[in-house]
Amino acid sequence: xxxxxxxxxxxxxxxAQIAAISLDNIxxxxxxxxxxxxxxPLWFGEGDLPTxxxxxxxxxxxxxxxxxxxxxxxGIPPLRDTLAxxxxxxxxxxxxxxxxxxxxxxxxxxxxxxxxxxxxxxxxIVIDPVWPNIGGIVEIVGGEVRSVRLDYGPGGxxxxxxxxxxxxxxxxxxxxxxxxxxxxxxxxxxxxxIRLLExxxxxxxxxxADEVYHRLVFGQPVAPSLLTVADxxxxxxxxxxxxxxxxxxxxxxxxxxHPPSVAARLAVITQYVTSGTTTFLQDxxxxxxxxxxxxVADMNRYCEQGMRIVCDxxxxxxxxxxxxxxPGGMYAFFEIDGIPDSKAGCLEILRSTSVGLAxxxxxxxxxxxxxxxxFCRSPEALATAMEKLRPSLS
Amino acid sequence: xxxxxxxxxxxxxxxAQIAAISLDNIxxxxxxxxxxxxxxPLWFGEGDLPTxxxxxxxxxxxxxxxxxxxxxxxGIPPLRDTLAxxxxxxxxxxxxxxxxxxxxxxxxxxxxxxxxxxxxxxxxIVIDPVWPNIGGIVEIVGGEVRSVRLDYGPGGxxxxxxxxxxxxxxxxxxxxxxxxxxxxxxxxxxxxxIRLLExxxxxxxxxxADEVYHRLVFGQPVAPSLLTVADxxxxxxxxxxxxxxxxxxxxxxxxxxHPPSVAARLAVITQYVTSGTTTFLQDxxxxxxxxxxxxVADMNRYCEQGMRIVCDxxxxxxxxxxxxxxPGGMYAFFEIDGIPDSKAGCLEILRSTSVGLAxxxxxxxxxxxxxxxxFCRSPEALATAMEKLRPSLS
Numbered sequence: 032x033x034x035x036x037x038x039x040x041x042x043x044x045x046x047a048q049i050a051a052i053s054l055d056n057i058x059x060x061x062x063x064x065x066x067x068x069x070x071x072p073l074w075f076g077e078g079d080l081p082t083x084x085x086x087x088x089x090x091x092x093x094x095x096x097x098x099x100x101x102x103x104x105x106g107i108p109p110l111r112d113t114l115a116x117x118x119x120x121x122x123x124x125x126x127x128x129x130x131x132x133x134x135x136x137x138x139x140x141x142x143x144x145x146x147x148x149x150x151x152x153x154x155x156i157v158i159d160p161v162w163p164n165i166g167g168i169v170e171i172v173g174g175e176v177r178s179v180r181l182d183y184g185p186g187g188x189x190x191x192x193x194x195x196x197x198x199x200x201x202x203x204x205x206x207x208x209x210x211x212x213x214x215x216x217x218x219x220x221x222x223x224x225i226r227l228l229e230x231x232x233x234x235x236x237x238x239x240a241d242e243v244y245h246r247l248v249f250g251q252p253v254a255p256s257l258l259t260v261a262d263x264x265x266x267x268x269x270x271x272x273x274x275x276x277x278x279x280x281x282x283x284x285x286x287x288x289h290p291p292s293v294a295a296r297l298a299v300i301t302q303y304v305t306s307g308t309t310t311f312l313q314d315x316x317x318x319x320x321x322x323x324x325x326x327v328a329d330m331n332r333y334c335e336q337g338m339r340i341v342c343d344x345x346x347x348x349x350x351x352x353x354x355x356x357x358p359g360g361m362y363a364f365f366e367i368d369g370i371p372d373s374k375a376g377c378l379e380i381l382r383s384t385s386v387g388l389a390x391x392x393x394x395x396x397x398x399x400x401x402x403x404x405x406f407c408r409s410p411e412a413l414a415t416a417m418e419k420l421r422p423s424l425s
Numbered sequence: 426x427x428x429x430x431x432x433x434x435x436x437x438x439x440x441a442q443i444a445a446i447s448l449d450n451i452x453x454x455x456x457x458x459x460x461x462x463x464x465x466p467l468w469f470g471e472g473d474l475p476t477x478x479x480x481x482x483x484x485x486x487x488x489x490x491x492x493x494x495x496x497x498x499x500g501i502p503p504l505r506d507t508l509a510x511x512x513x514x515x516x517x518x519x520x521x522x523x524x525x526x527x528x529x530x531x532x533x534x535x536x537x538x539x540x541x542x543x544x545x546x547x548x549x550i551v552i553d554p555v556w557p558n559i560g561g562i563v564e565i566v567g568g569e570v571r572s573v574r575l576d577y578g579p580g581g582x583x584x585x586x587x588x589x590x591x592x593x594x595x596x597x598x599x600x601x602x603x604x605x606x607x608x609x610x611x612x613x614x615x616x617x618x619i620r621l622l623e624x625x626x627x628x629x630x631x632x633x634a635d636e637v638y639h640r641l642v643f644g645q646p647v648a649p650s651l652l653t654v655a656d657x658x659x660x661x662x663x664x665x666x667x668x669x670x671x672x673x674x675x676x677x678x679x680x681x682x683h684p685p686s687v688a689a690r691l692a693v694i695t696q697y698v699t700s701g702t703t704t705f706l707q708d709x710x711x712x713x714x715x716x717x718x719x720x721v722a723d724m725n726r727y728c729e730q731g732m733r734i735v736c737d738x739x740x741x742x743x744x745x746x747x748x749x750x751x752p753g754g755m756y757a758f759f760e761i762d763g764i765p766d767s768k769a770g771c772l773e774i775l776r777s778t779s780v781g782l783a784x785x786x787x788x789x790x791x792x793x794x795x796x797x798x799x800f801c802r803s804p805e806a807l808a809t810a811m812e813k814l815r816p817s818l819s
Contacts, residue, residue: 049693168698293435296439302450303446306533
């Protein structure tokens, strides 16, 4: 039996998996700048709009109504009803509330999914470039991330189903994809998503679809979703969040759409992981859904406007290479001739321009030479940022 | 490669560990009664006092100040400072803010600790009777719970260190204990806690101390804590929460005191599990600490008053057996002659009296014959409940 070497710090005596996780993420690069106003922070997946006031007022009303006690693990029934109705109205589906579990953000929704499905030694196919947190949680539970990269060509990003099939084996528990994607903004067309569903049915693999950007498709009210074609008991989990479309990143509110048969299991995992989502914030979530359509439409236009300002500027910068404009989401994802190491590049650009970009290396293997820029910002801030960036990118 | 049998519900295709977790917890027993007013719910670890209004107002001020964006994974710096100062004032310690990580409740604090320390196949010594969620999270990560029961005698509950030592082996990663305990209210004296610390140092095992009830010690401002004697880099994690002493169960706010060297690791686990705690609720937490001492003192007296009402009544019920009055916490934990199966007993008592008790079987092996009653309720509600219970317990 080993004793601690107490001359070493406690961090020497933790799980190898945790010690091995890179601390090198956006939060860490940005940490020093969190409270600095001189930096234009285009590195996070977060806009500059505060949450609409009516949502805050609904939270206060919940507090004043005494909704400060423990509540249901799957979420309060009125919010589950509201979210089922929201999907049914947008997508023409017929979801019941027993397919909805409220979560403390999009990330906890993914976390519940992975805790429910993935044992140490199992693997998850992750379609990338992708938000790195799915990989982080798979690693924490001792699973293996198998990257399948979208193909990148003159028309943008596209998925080759055969590559997905080739990456699966008997330990594959899930395929994770996002549409619209982060960082690419790329959409996976419904017919391709259906082929993923069929592959999952054939191989015995769950699908986890991240639809966090589903309202931010330019010129469209909502992205195509497998919810419109799948059966209730298909092995399909849809991750969603209030963060992006309702400007509620700091609120930590999301939801999962799932087969009705796993609702009780998700409740018990929730009990043991977070013990549920803040009760009165769920009142605010109801207000966001029921009264927020105007804001969501504004947010969609705000992002499209930001995309145009950023892409118009990037088009005039000779060293920038980007195959096509993103059809949705919050990000431009591009390469810069002569700075193929994006991690060094981001630090250099931060120092010389005070604009924070996120390095592509965070978004999966093969994207080291890319840079992510969040365009969910005011036209003025974006115009300023692009002019500051110009010398480094031209 | 196995295919799904699509005639079976999706719940057949989840991790064995999750499928095996009992759904038979308090939340599930109580689920049907959540919104029923006729039941007197003494089963949860929750009082009947709403959160003090000034805390709600501080949350709203945070929202109005635009604190609705992502923030630091370890918590906002002013709250970490406030919590370090809180401990230093109460305990005479000299903690720095880098030893504090803000969490979305006490349960996520435990969850971070377990994710940081426990691999599948490792074990955790759990001193019981204990709140069952520590066991739940250890099982979710594929670890083994090793129960060491407090000794129960005429003087109450006490810990035999030799039993703890005997339960440890080379795969033991942590010893979990709570003082004051839930459900017993029992305290582990500081000299015994120091022997646990020495045992941990000797064997190479972390200590996880649940101090969620540290302000609810009757006639005392705070419970004894290992923080007063341990070194900063001792392998010691202290779990705490705003839930009980500040009447904030539904807020989901807690914190962890930890060695400074693991702060960055806790941040990265937080990033991948919850992505942090709701930003403006942390403003409310600062208000709770800075302006809440009067409320905490009231809550302490409220619980002591409830304890007296309940124990005075139990003393007059001939079938009730309880060794001693709890010195702290929110619970009476007792046996009823003739109803040794507490699960059946609780359902029977619920049906016949409309009073909800929690069965001892939830709190560890060996406690099947016990009943837990939460006395953090108004004198009127408790008097009514005890009279309703009288026929079943006499």
